Amino acid sequence: MNKINFIPNIFTEDMITKLAQEETGKRQYYRPVYSLHKWWARRSGALFRTIILLAVQKEQREQLFQNIGTTQLSRESKYFHSHDLSDIVIFDPFMGGGTTLVEANRMGAKVIGCDINPVSHWIVQETLKDIDIERLQTYFAQLEKTAGEKIKLLYKTLCSVCGSDADGMYTFWVRYVNCPNCRKPVYLFKRYFLNAGMKRNQKISRTNPAVVVCPGCHALNKFYGGDSGRARLLPSCNCEHCSMVFHPDDEIFNEGYYSCSHCKTKNFSLIETIQSGHELYEKMIAIEYFCPCCNQRLYKAPDKHDFAKIAELEEQFEQSKNMLLFPRQEIPHGSSSARWLAHKFTHYYQVFNARQIIAFNILFEAIQAIPEQSYHEAFITIFSNSLEYNNMMTPYNYPNRKLHHLFNYHALPLTTTPVENCVWGVSNEGAGTFVNCYNRYVQAKKYCKRPFDKYKNAAGKIHTIYSKNEKISAQFVKSFDELKSTPRAVWLNCHDSSSLPQIPDNSVDYVITDPPYHDNIHYSELSNFFFVWLKLFNLLPYFSVDHVPIKNEAIVNAGMEKNEEDYQRLITEVFKECQRVLKDTGQMIFTFHHKKRQAWWIILKAIVDSGFVVSDYFPVVSEYKVNPHVRDKQSLDMDLVIICEKETTASGNAVSSTDTVCASVERKLISLEAISQITEDKLFLYIMGEALKLGSCCEKLVYKTFSDVLDEAMQNISKFIFQNNLDARSDLQDIAFDERFEAQQLTLF
Ligand SMILES: C[S@@+](CC[C@H](N)C(=O)[O-])C[C@H]1O[C@@H](n2cnc3c(N)ncnc32)[C@H](O)[C@@H]1O
Ligand SMILES: [Zn+2]
Ligand SMILES: [Zn+2]
Ligand SMILES: [Zn+2]
Structure with missing residues (x-):
């Protein structure tokens, strides 16, 4: 067994957590490469860079993080130097969003990645591939002229202040059912606020009124706040149009239940209502737009032109349905999709409205005209990433006046007040538009060409250190022989890692990975949301199936009838393959967290049954603390990094x-x-x-x-x-x- 501790001292352990925490809180800023496309629960790049360096440079572990005084990190630390690991082979059997591969490739190591999920393979390939940014920009300018202008027309609206043409940014919808008792419509508002004041981070006041919807007539009102005289509740609002008095924070719909304000019946279950045959309808309630003439973002209730436009698009969709490109697949049963299915969303296309699908098709047509495959695929990736913010389940972050992304909770949420983004985007405003996702792609690629690390000093100042001789850039190969003879080789595989006959015995220096954590995140289910769209453009063999393969996914997912035994078997088989391909002197290092004791037991069994022993471990912050996933589900906000060695080399x-x-x-x-x-x-x-x-x-x-x-x-x-x-x-x-x-x-x- 390796006698030197993996973590040389507590300072090193603290610095890993510090860097990981800073990065997970602000990923786009610290390591923009990981914002190229959504992936769930990404571990920090800083953590994997550290793991790789600690593993490879055994003798210099103490210098990885050097201190000034007792607590300050020195910028002279080896961590910030450029490294050359070109003679090392690193393998990740659960590559996911590709953190291990990206960090290893950055230091020139040869990497092999495998994942059962085609979306993972696609994202990792897109992340690591070389692309000429200027060329990408040229193609983008073309798209803007062809698709951009056409798409923006779909969202044009008249400014309610000056009457001129304005650009719709966000369209607010509310879902409703007809009351099972009195048959009148019940609008499933969670609150009546559209924002918490026009100016962010300021209290609602006379000079900073909030915009609220009247529950009676749906007119928009200004709400000035003030003292309510009621404990906890805000004061009431008096509708200027129908004189109705209401409390803007009252909710009709809460945790799956609603009440009818007409017949006063309380606590209907929405799922039961829908299961008994009632339909869920949608009504457009407000538009937030940018008026170039008034030069500001404003709100309006939709006028007759806006309703006519939606009706026209719905008609167009019905007429051209057969010719439009959109996924026809059903949503498979699973723990994460259960909520959508229970509300009778049975097919993926049902979570998009007619305008969105038409806008996507305008975009597809323009993207398909791009002659160079690599650039064509870049724009498909950008489109795919934008899906998360362009669907009819996206909630609105009303105090900050922007969209929440769909997978805020690592689940498929049902939203009764969805907000529709402008697919293309209005100038540079708003989140999750095509323009916005394009910018992220460009930032990711710029980072690949000139990677850096950042850290905060004791005074809170952020330092950026560029690693001059490193870059993220892959030479894709298709065999082990090719891998050995190619500098910066990346070998991506898309299948179940429990059988890896293509990788020879004793050939890999390190296995570094982040395996699926028991029942934590239902990767195949969630990624189907992107898969069904990516599949429309993809002729690659692993996209030939209808859904992301679940059969051999190592996961506990009751909704998909995958139990702990399946999970244990698959994890063990994958670890066995890792043991076989790993050199005798190598190490398998992975992160893990779970609150359930059984989950840890399964991991321990898998380690032992596959011929490993645990030689060391250390804790590190994983997901950002405020991440609701961590609070709601049974998961810790710290990971354990587990270092394993082959049993034969260990002096048990x-x-x-x-x-x-x-x-x-x-x-x-x-x-x-x-x-x-x-x-x-x-x-x-x-x-x-x-x-x-x-x-x-x-x-x-x-x-x-x-x-x-x-x-x-x-x-x-x-x-x-x-x-x-x-x-x-x-x-x-x-x-x-x-x-x-x-x-x-x-x-x-
Ligand atoms: C926790 S994620 C990895 C996240 C990744 N390391 C990151 O930070 O971006 C686990 C991955 O294991 C993959 N997976 C599950 N079962 C698998 C199997 N049998 N073979 C290969 N990959 C599998 C899932 O598709 C998922 O992408
Ligand atoms: Zn105006
Ligand atoms: Zn009623
Ligand atoms: Zn009213």
């Missing part, structure tokens, strides 16, 4: 007692300088890391022992913390025992 010092786990964790805690800053997540991961390390060396591993060790370790460590007064926070003990573990019984084995 098998120890089988809880004391070992406790002693190691206690040593760690004592060595921590800022002990009071230890969070429950971190402590949990230290204990888990030690348990995995110990468990992977055990002769006979059973779940009961693993579980007992964890229980005991939790208790002992909490006592230790308490006795040594190491942590002032009294909640630690409770959380360590009850919430995380008490509920977890031996349900699996």
Whole structure:
């Protein structure tokens, strides 16, 4: 076993978290390459750069992060230098959004990536390919003239202030059902605000009124706020048009239930209403537009021309349906799609309206006229990325006056008040338009040509350091022999990684990956949303199926009848292949997180059954803390990075007692300088890391022992913390025992 610690000191551990945290909070700014296309729960590039460097430059681990004083990161640190790893082969069997591949390619390593998901393969290829930015800009200028102008016409509207032609930016819709009791329409508003004042970050006031919709007549009103006299609630608003008095933050629809204001019946379930045969309709309620004459963004209730335009487009869609390009696939059953299906959205095209599909077709026609395939494909990627903000499920971030992206929660949300973007975009305003996604693509490609790292110093100033001799640029190859003989070679594979006959035994220096985390994110289900559109243009063999293949996806997804046994089997098979292709001196390093004990057990079993032992571990911040996914679902906001070596090279010092786990964790805690800053997540991961390390060396591993060790370790460590007064926070003990573990019984084995 490798005697040198993977993480040389606590400073290094802290710096990894610092860099990862800064990046995940502001990815587009720190590493724009990862904003080229949506991928879910991307780990930070900084983390994978660090993992690669720590793995490859064993003797220089201490210099990776150098400090000034005790806490400040020095810009002389090796991390910021240019590196040349051209003689190293790195493999990622779950490449996803391609973080490992991008970071490794940046330092010149040869990389092999594999993923079962065609969307992943597509995105990684697009990210790593070379492209001439000027040429891309020339083609974009052409598109703007052909498609851009035509698409913008679809959103023209008359300014309600000056009467001149204006550009529609956002069209606000509300879904409604007819009340099962009195048959009158119930508009499923979640609130009546369209914004929280015209000026962002300022309170609603006389000089900064909010725009609200009247629930009675749907006219738009100005709302000035003020004191309501009612606890918690805002004051009421008096409609200027129908005199109705209403509270703008009252909601008709909440958590799947609605009430009818006509017959006063309360708590109808929307799903039940729809399942009993009622339809869900949509009504256009407001338009936010930019008036060049008034030179500002304004709101209006739609006028007769706006309604006529929508009716005309719906008619056009019906007439030309057979000739238009759009996906015809059904939405398959699954845990993430259940909500859409329950509301009778059964086909992907149903989450788009006629205007969107017509606008896309105008765009397709122009994109298809681009003669060079690589540029043509770049624009398809840009289009695909824009889908997330151009559909009829996109919610609106009303205080910030911009769109939320669809997958804010790593799920397929049902939105009763969707906001329709202008597909092309109005000047440079707004998020998620084609123009906006094009800009992101360009920023990504500029980064590839001149990559950099950023870090914040103690004073909060952000430093940017360019790595002069690095770049992200692939030479795509199709075999191992070619990989060996080609500089900057990237070999992408799109299939199940549990069988990799094309990669020879003992040929890879490092396996570095981020495997699927149990039931965390339903990749195939979510990515179908892009897949069905990408497939329209793709003749590549892996796009020939109707949906993203699920059969061999390593995932727990009850909605798709994929259980823990399937997940365990697939993860183990993939790890076995990694063991086979890995050189005896190599390491397999991966991230993992989950709150469920079973999930960790499955990973431990897979490590052991595939012939690995855990040689080291360290915790690192993963997803940004405010990410709602982390709060709502059972996942931690820290990952454990697990370092495995082949069993044959390890000098199995098998120890089988809880004391070992406790002693190691206690040593760690004592060595921590800022002990009071230890969070429950971190402590949990230290204990888990030690348990995995110990468990992977055990002769006979059973779940009961693993579980007992964890229980005991939790208790002992909490006592230790308490006795040594190491942590002032009294909640630690409770959380360590009850919430995380008490509920977890031996349900699996
Ligand atoms: C957590 S994601 C990886 C995310 C990625 N490392 C990143 O940060 O961008 C896991 C990936 O594993 C892939 N996957 C699941 N089962 C697989 C299998 N049997 N073979 C290959 N890939 C698989 C999924 O399609 C998904 O892209
Ligand atoms: Zn105007
Ligand atoms: Zn009613
Ligand atoms: Zn009214």
